[in-house]
Amino acid sequence: MDQLKVALAGNPNCGKSTIFNALTGLKQKVGNYPGITVSKHEGQATINDTLLNICDLPGAYSLTPYSQEEIAARNHLINERPDVIINVVDSNSLERNLYFTLQLLELGIPLVLGLNMIDEVRKKGITIDSKKLSSLLRVPVLETVGKTGEGKTELITEAIRNAKEGKGVTVPLYISYGADLDLALQKMEDVIIKHNFMNGALPARWTAIKYLEGDSHVISMGLRERETHKQLEIIVAEVTDHCKKTLDTTPDEVIADYRYGYIASILNEGIISRNNRAERLELSDRIDKVLTNRLFGPIILLGVLYGMFVMTFTVGAIPMGWLETFFGFLGDTATNLIPEGLIQSLVVSGIIDGVGGVLGFVPLILFMFFMIAFLEDSGYMARVAYILDRIMQAAGLHGASVMPFVISGGIVGGCAVPGVMSTRTLKSPKEKLATILTLPFLTCGAKTPVVLLLGAASFPEYGPQVLFASVLLGWTVALVSARVLRSTVIKGDSTPFVMELPPYRLPTLKGLLIHTWERAWNYIQKAGTVILAISILLWAAMTFPQLPEAQVQEFQHQKVALEETLTDSLTAEEKAEIEQKMLTIDNNQAGTALRYSLAGKLGTALESVSSYAGFDWRVNIALIGGFAAKEVIVSSLGTAYSLGEVDAEASEALSDRLRADPNWTFLTAASLLVFVMLYAPCFITVVAIARETSWKWAGFSIVCNTIIAYVLAVGVYQIGSLILQIN
Numbered sequence: 001m002d003q004l005k006v007a008l009a010g011n012p013n014c015g016k017s018t019i020f021n022a023l024t025g026l027k028q029k030v031g032n033y034p035g036i037t038v039s040k041h042e043g044q045a046t047i048n049d050t051l052l053n054i055c056d057l058p059g060a061y062s063l064t065p066y067s068q069e070e071i072a073a074r075n076h077l078i079n080e081r082p083d084v085i086i087n088v089v090d091s092n093s094l095e096r097n098l099y100f101t102l103q104l105l106e107l108g109i110p111l112v113l114g115l116n117m118i119d120e121v122r123k124k125g126i127t128i129d130s131k132k133l134s135s136l137l138r139v140p141v142l143e144t145v146g147k148t149g150e151g152k153t154e155l156i157t158e159a160i161r162n163a164k165e166g167k168g169v170t171v172p173l174y175i176s177y178g179a180d181l182d183l184a185l186q187k188m189e190d191v192i193i194k195h196n197f198m199n200g201a202l203p204a205r206w207t208a209i210k211y212l213e214g215d216s217h218v219i220s221m222g223l224r225e226r227e228t229h230k231q232l233e234i235i236v237a238e239v240t241d242h243c244k245k246t247l248d249t250t251p252d253e254v255i256a257d258y259r260y261g262y263i264a265s266i267l268n269e270g271i272i273s274r275n276n277r278a279e280r281l282e283l284s285d286r287i288d289k290v291l292t293n294r295l296f297g298p299i300i301l302l303g304v305l306y307g308m309f310v311m312t313f314t315v316g317a318i319p320m321g322w323l324e325t326f327f328g329f330l331g332d333t334a335t336n337l338i339p340e341g342l343i344q345s346l347v348v349s350g351i352i353d354g355v356g357g358v359l360g361f362v363p364l365i366l367f368m369f370f371m372i373a374f375l376e377d378s379g380y381m382a383r384v385a386y387i388l389d390r391i392m393q394a395a396g397l398h399g400a401s402v403m404p405f406v407i408s409g410g411i412v413g414g415c416a417v418p419g420v421m422s423t424r425t426l427k428s429p430k431e432k433l434a435t436i437l438t439l440p441f442l443t444c445g446a447k448t449p450v451v452l453l454l455g456a457a458s459f460p461e462y463g464p465q466v467l468f469a470s471v472l473l474g475w476t477v478a479l480v481s482a483r484v485l486r487s488t489v490i491k492g493d494s495t496p497f498v499m500e501l502p503p504y505r506l507p508t509l510k511g512l513l514i515h516t517w518e519r520a521w522n523y524i525q526k527a528g529t530v531i532l533a534i535s536i537l538l539w540a541a542m543t544f545p546q547l548p549e550a551q552v553q554e555f556q557h558q559k560v561a562l563e564e565t566l567t568d569s570l571t572a573e574e575k576a577e578i579e580q581k582m583l584t585i586d587n588n589q590a591g592t593a594l595r596y597s598l599a600g601k602l603g604t605a606l607e608s609v610s611s612y613a614g615f616d617w618r619v620n621i622a623l624i625g626g627f628a629a630k631e632v633i634v635s636s637l638g639t640a641y642s643l644g645e646v647d648a649e650a651s652e653a654l655s656d657r658l659r660a661d662p663n664w665t666f667l668t669a670a671s672l673l674v675f676v677m678l679y680a681p682c683f684i685t686v687v688a689i690a691r692e693t694s695w696k697w698a699g700f701s702i703v704c705n706t707i708i709a710y711v712l713a714v715g716v717y718q719i720g721s722l723i724l725q726i727n
Contacts, residue, residue, distance in 0.1 A: 002049065002051070008085075009088070015147075019114065024044060057072070062103060083166075084109070087100075089116060091115045091118045091143075103259075112142065127272070128271060172206060175259065180243065188207075192207055195228040211232050261382070305411065308372075309412075311367065312364055316368075327360060331352045334347050349638075355528070362524065370513075388405070394479075395479040404423050405419070408444060409442035410471075412467065434482050436701075437700070447470075447677060450631070457658040458658075531631050547596050602624065610623075615672065626679075674713045678705060679705055
């Protein structure tokens with residue numbers, strides 16, 4: 001005969017003991033939990049040749065215990081590890097009872113939910129959709145009436161089936177607790193798994209959550225492994241300090257908010273319907289009635305995004321001009337102080353024009369990050385995910401794919417690397433794979449300065465519109481690609497989804513400034529390290545090998561010959577014409593030297609393919625560099641146009657230099673914008689994709705994205721050229 005350990009768990013007064021009595025009858029015994037004076041009710045039942053050892057746990061509201069009853073319930077679950085939990089909830093107080101249910105689900109033990117006292121709910125004219133609730137929670141949900149025994153047999157039969165199939169283990173529920181806590185939890189999970197903390201007896205994320213909640217019992221257990229405990233405490237202290245500074249709250253309060261948000265999102269799915277619709281709405285509910293409305297929600301979202309971009313360009317353009325002037329002054333000063341030669345070229349063209357081009361966008365980035373921080377801290381970003389959920393599902397993606405999309409740059413300024421990592425919340429491997437492969441199409445923070453540059457160079461009056469269009473382009477291609485992938489190479493059914501809707505908060509100025517600075521500082525650090533290193537490498541590739549001496553002499557002879565014609569007898573116009581010819585010779589020499597370099601030869605070799613999209617060899621060099629990091633496209637163009645500059649002492653911004661190039665047209669900018677938005681992800685993202693999937697899919701991402709980008713860029717350039725010719 002099979003034997004199973006069953007735990008009956010639930011809030012106090014939920015009718016749990018009534019069900020326990022109905023199941024066990026006279027086969028009961030009462031004792032005390034070791035060390036505490038809390039009654040321990042155990043009994044047995046035999047169902048279809050299976051002996052059930054059932055323990056009726058003390059009523060509890062939380063697994064982070066405060067009372068002796070809660071301590072006893074929690075200790076039994078983590079120490080005894082039952083084969084299945086029958087979680088009895090009071091249907092009259094579903095929202096409050098589900099809070100405990102979520103904590104049980106995070107524990108990773110098979111669970112069956114009993115909607116007890118369902119008869120009382122029915123009498124009130126209330127209907128609970130138990131099938132939909134089961135689908136959203138991914139656990140069996142049975143309707144029961146403890147006092148009459150209704151549903152008792154179905155409940156215990158389902159529990160036995162679930163216990164035997166799960167063999168005591170199931171996938172723990174994953175709830176996102178916001179970017180700050182998720183990052184801390186991930187770090188703690190890594191530490192716990194690496195050191196096999198507490199012998200791996202508990203789910204790593206659950207243990208990490210208990211540390212953040214300040215669960216004294218779990219923390220005292222962790223003290224036995226002092227070094228690992230110390231590492232976890234350091235992370236807890238950091239995130240606690242961060243929450244205090246940015247949100248004026250504590251991690252356990254944030255966790256509670258997100259759990260109740262999760263429950264609210266479940267109940268918002270039409271789980272409960274009432275005949276009497278005069279229910280009281282909380283403030284967040286009232287706001288959500290408008291912001292998440294099926295019709296107005298998307299319209300308001302587009303308006304918010306567009307307004308954000310207009311504000312960014314309107315306000316941020318002023319300090320951006322100051323910064324461009326500063327880097328122009330810095331370049332002029334370096335040119336005057338450093339003797340002409342390779343060192344001057346490295347400092348002015350390689351470093352100041354390269355890295356300066358990237359740093360020049362810091363004011364715009366700061367304004368944009370500030371507004372994104374406001375959306376996140378206020379709780380609106382979670383609504384964005386909720387609004388987009390229906391669109392994601394239409395594309396064959398899981399609703400939970402929204403957050404990886406937002407993190408990767410769905411609202412501009414994200415990064416695909418954490419976006420790829422956040423797909424771990426997706427349980428379906430196919431939905432996870434489709435999400436990962438489409439994330440690189442979005443407007444990450446690295447692409448933002450490229451978009452801003454191209455907009456300023458060719459569409460100076462329409463900066464916000466260009467950025468807005470790039471966001472829509474990224475989303476459109478990502479969703480269409482996802483639909484195609486899910487209909488071909490990654491076929492499979494979609495799974496149901498529940499999203500957290502935390503309550504609205506009024507962000508604090510301090511919190512907004514800290515979040516803005518954190519992101520901006522990452523951008524500045526990247527410009528000062530990775531971008532600087534790559535800029536120097538690309539400067540070297542664009543400088544060496546240098547022109548053969550014979551060719552240099554030929555240019556010098558041409559200049560000397562013109563200089564000899566400059567006499568006092570010439571008119572001012574004639575002198576100006578000769579000086580212009582000498583400047584043209586300098587330009588030709590710089591351009592020839594750049595083409596002769598390693599990068600120039602590579603860029604020129606690619607022209608046979610890239611010219612269909614309107615790209616010349618200098619753009620090709622920048623795009624090759626962009627594979628390392630997309631910001632490098634800006635710095636590479638800065639270096640290339642500086643090395644090939646007509647006037648070596650010119651201090652114009654890069655966008656002015658691009659406009660001055662006769663080969664640069666708005667069609668070139670448009671096709672380049674499309675290509676940059678869509679082509680192969682940066683190297684770090686490729687590695688992240690390989691880690692989460694395989695190198696085969698990482699390679700697929702590089703090839704597939706680049707082909708899509710090339711086809712669309714060629715289409716934009718060729719069709720645009722055709723229209724211009726017709727007109």
